[in-house]
Amino acid sequence: MVEKVDPFESAQKQLKKAINVLKMGDDVYEVLKNVAEYLEVSIPVRMDNGKIRVFKGYRAHHNNMRGPYKGGIRFHPDVNISEVKALASWMTWKCSVVGIPYGGAKGGVVCNPKEMSEGELERLSRGYIRAVGDFIGPKKDIPAPDVYTTPKIMAWMMDEFSKRKGYNAPGVITGKPVDAFGSEGRDEATGLGLYVITRELLKHLKLDPKKMTAVIQGYGNLGHVVADRYDKMGIRVIAASDSKGGIYNPDGLRPADIMTQKDKTGSVVGLRGTKQITNDELFSLKCDILTPCALENVITKENAPKIQAKLIIEGANGPTTPEADEILFKRGVTLVPDILANAGGVTVSYFEWVQNNMNYYWPKEEVNEKLDRIMTKAFRGVAEIMGKYKVDMRTAAYMQSVKRVAEAMKLRGFG
Numbered sequence: 001m002v003e004k005v006d007p008f009e010s011a012q013k014q015l016k017k018a019i020n021v022l023k024m025g026d027d028v029y030e031v032l033k034n035v036a037e038y039l040e041v042s043i044p045v046r047m048d049n050g051k052i053r054v055f056k057g058y059r060a061h062h063n064n065m066r067g068p069y070k071g072g073i074r075f076h077p078d079v080n081i082s083e084v085k086a087l088a089s090w091m092t093w094k095c096s097v098v099g100i101p102y103g104g105a106k107g108g109v110v111c112n113p114k115e116m117s118e119g120e121l122e123r124l125s126r127g128y129i130r131a132v133g134d135f136i137g138p139k140k141d142i143p144a145p146d147v148y149t150t151p152k153i154m155a156w157m158m159d160e161f162s163k164r165k166g167y168n169a170p171g172v173i174t175g176k177p178v179d180a181f182g183s184e185g186r187d188e189a190t191g192l193g194l195y196v197i198t199r200e201l202l203k204h205l206k207l208d209p210k211k212m213t214a215v216i217q218g219y220g221n222l223g224h225v226v227a228d229r230y231d232k233m234g235i236r237v238i239a240a241s242d243s244k245g246g247i248y249n250p251d252g253l254r255p256a257d258i259m260t261q262k263d264k265t266g267s268v269v270g271l272r273g274t275k276q277i278t279n280d281e282l283f284s285l286k287c288d289i290l291t292p293c294a295l296e297n298v299i300t301k302e303n304a305p306k307i308q309a310k311l312i313i314e315g316a317n318g319p320t321t322p323e324a325d326e327i328l329f330k331r332g333v334t335l336v337p338d339i340l341a342n343a344g345g346v347t348v349s350y351f352e353w354v355q356n357n358m359n360y361y362w363p364k365e366e367v368n369e370k371l372d373r374i375m376t377k378a379f380r381g382v383a384e385i386m387g388k389y390k391v392d393m394r395t396a397a398y399m400q401s402v403k404r405v406a407e408a409m410k411l412r413g414f415g
């Protein structure tokens with residue numbers, strides 16, 4: 001039977017595990033196991049055929065003890081409140097593990113952007129902001145892009161919020177295009193951060209990237225940058241996939257060719273010189289590094305025993321279930337958790353917000369150099385905890401984060 005996993009329950013189990021190792025007691029868990037608040041909204045949108053369609057949307061706030069709430073907005077048919085709450089809590093841990101002054105939030109709309117015109121998408125994006133307008137704000141909750149939302153959507157949302165206020169409020173949202181108050185380097189930040197983590201991990205394990213192969217699930221904003229970065233490090237990318245299926249060539253794929261194929265046809269599938277595989281087959285390929293860059297719950301107790309990779313670097317949020325985590329740890333697989341591996345995106349979102357607040361913009365080199373420093377420091381901190389407590393890297397990353405959040409709660413007072 002296929003494992004049915006509630007992502008928010010997974011997030012709570014991960015938290016509990018770290019709190020137990022830290023011997024923190026029940027109070028901290030009781031406060032942090034739930035989101036602080038969430039909103040469910042109905043968004044009426046006039047479709048191109050003249051009819052009104054009502055979309056369901058959410059925004060959840062997990063914790064803001066270390067700074068304003070922060071987290072992306074997902075447009076996807078499978079969005080649901082459990083997923084949104086899980087993603088909101090992972091944002092708290094992610095911001096804390098890299099030491100940036102934010103809490104955790106997340107939003108989503110149940111929709112299929114692939115079946116909507118640009119006009120419909122714009123009306124939905126503006127409608128979402130009208131619906132959650134009082135729940136967000138530059139000092140309160142700062143959204144960003146996530147699956148199937150883009151810099152252009154962020155620009156519409158920022159514009160709608162600014163119109164409500166009567167002045168430009170660029171700091172309300174990050175991941176905007178550079179010409180609409182965005183930051184240099186934001187588009188590639190998550191992939192670049194994942195590259196820094198991979199570089200540090202391989203150094204830590206004394207492994208040579210030039211002798212390694214990688215498999216990537218998901219070829220969107222994140223997946224394509226990761227492929228490119230791996231390739232530049234000398235890691236041979238042998239398989240990639242998207243929602244339509246995967247491609248495989250043990251001799252290696254050229255990321256630029258994969259992108260051309262995807263731009264031309266909408267999918268990686270069909271690239272010349274590759275064998276077509278399913279997303280399921282992709283997970284059991286013989287390779288050194290497995291990098292999920294799509295959705296959650298793709299590594300489960302069913303497929304974990306078949307995974308041949310010795311390293312898993314979680315680009316996606318929540319790709320591994322807690323049961324799969326246990327299996328992989330026992331099998332000696334090193335797994336870099338999402339909250340550390342993909343924190344580059346929110347780190348440069350933070351830089352974007354700082355630049356918006358100062359109205360002073362940095363060159364790309366400065367952004368990338370600051371990002372590298374933060375990610376390197378975070379990796380080394382987590383690696384140290386892992387060595388000291390002999391725990392898996394997810395638990396070590398949670399321990400780092402939870403300690404910081406709990407300390408802020410203690411200093412400010414719980415109630």
Ligand code: NDP
Nearest residue numbers: 147148190218219220221222242243293294316317342345
């Ligand atoms: P995108 O929407 O740009 O890309 C998502 C990719 O996943 C697409 O290639 C999509 O396929 C693929 N996909 C969707 N459904 C499936 C499926 N059922 N099986 C296989 N592949 C699928 O999203 P991002 O790249 O931005 O995000 C990917 C992951 O990374 C998410 O978990 C997100 O939360 C996480 N993340 C992203 C950050 C960012 O800054 N972008 C920051 C931190 C985390 P198709 O192209 O065919 O639609």
